[in-house]
Amino acid sequence: MRVAILILNYNGRDLLAECLPSVLHAAGNSSHVCEVVIIDNDSSDDSCEYLAANFSNVKVIAKPNRGLCSFNDVIEAENSRAYDIALLLNNDIKLHANAVDPLVEPFEEQLRQPDVAAPVFLTAPLCWQFDGVTCEGFKSAVGWRWGLVQATGRFPGHQQVLRIPGETACAGAALAVDCRLFRELGGFDSLFLPGRLEDLDLAFRAWQRGWKLRYVPAAIAYHKGQVSFAREFGRSGCDQLALRNTLLFQRKNIRHPINVLRQFFGHALRAARDIVLAPVAAKEARWPFLRAWTEARKVWREHQGSGGAAAHQYSLTYRQQIKSERDFFRRFTASRLLSESRGQPVEYAIMPDPALDAVQGLGPAASLIGKRGDIANNRAEDFRD
Secondary structure, three states: EEEEEEEEEEOOHHHHHHHHHHHHHHHOOOOEEEEEEEEEOOOOHHHHHHHHHHHHOOEEEOOOOOOOHHHHHHHHHHHOOOEEEEEEEOEEEEOOOOOOHHHHHHHHHHHHHHOOOOOOOEEEEEEEEEOOOOOOOOOOOEEEEOOEEEOOOOOOOOHHOOOOEEOOOOOOOOOEHHHHHHHHHHOOOOOHOOOOOOHHHHHHHHHHHOEEEEEEEEEEEOOOOOHHHHHHHHHHHEEEEEEEEHHHHHHHOOHHHHHHHHHHHHHHHHHHHHEEEOOOHHHHHHHHHHHHHHHHHHHHHHHOOOOOOOOOOOOOOHHHHHHHHHHHHHHHOHHHHHHHOOHHHHOOOOOOOOHHHHHOOOHHHHHHOOOOOOOOOOOOOOOOO
């Protein structure tokens, strides 16, 4: 199959130096025809000059800074129609030497069974942080907390299912997509710019169409995590964006009466909390929920006025929306994902990647991956109703 490995870059010269060699190494190890492409989002640092001087064989495409929506522009382009599969990577992602082929394999299986009713839309790798010990995901669960949807790969007990292939609710910084289906779906929705939650929205829309979201732990990636966003917005700004975009995701997608009630009461409690804590909170930290709610409402109105959600939005009846939403939240509860580990060993083994360690300095921690299912550093996020 013809595979495009697309890396999104914004002022990430240092990240390209650190991560790009591992991606090129993985592309070279693949049995498929792979082309590595950097999508540069109007970087003001010397990213393009660095690439020209050190990776002249890597194609660079300049695009306006539209976050993950830049992937849409490239995959939609006529000269990209030759690609079957696209790996969508942030610039702070390293790949294991043998990461590409396992991500492509589910799409190949589909070609051998063309009459399958539910095609594979995306595949997601097992992802670690750069220490090689802390789990990042991407076998993700979804749930609710105080009226807000939460998606995480670090739910309590996640260690038990890291090595078990199956389905995932979403994938973030590294995923592979079927290019044809991605175009049909309309790609990432600009509603969520500058970013956060658009990956969950993409996966949810694919689920509504009956397409498969596959988790492939045989493919391994390493993620530094929120580097570009942290530089641009700071930690509090990133949190505020995530809160705003969670509200936008729910405004766009949530229809089930039970979930609407969850929102109503949860949001009322969060607003009350803002009011109670305002007198004792620092000025810049006051009203986080109410500020996010106000901004989300403004963005939604502006977005609707400019044409609504992503192009090619799938049209469902209200009854169909209710059913697909109910099934999505049932399928990807943490408890449902954990049930897949029954009868499976919690401990697992993984071969370290010497080439990645030596070339990219991942460090000796990589050899610790998978030694225990209860690795202390794999802190489970607070994830419950």
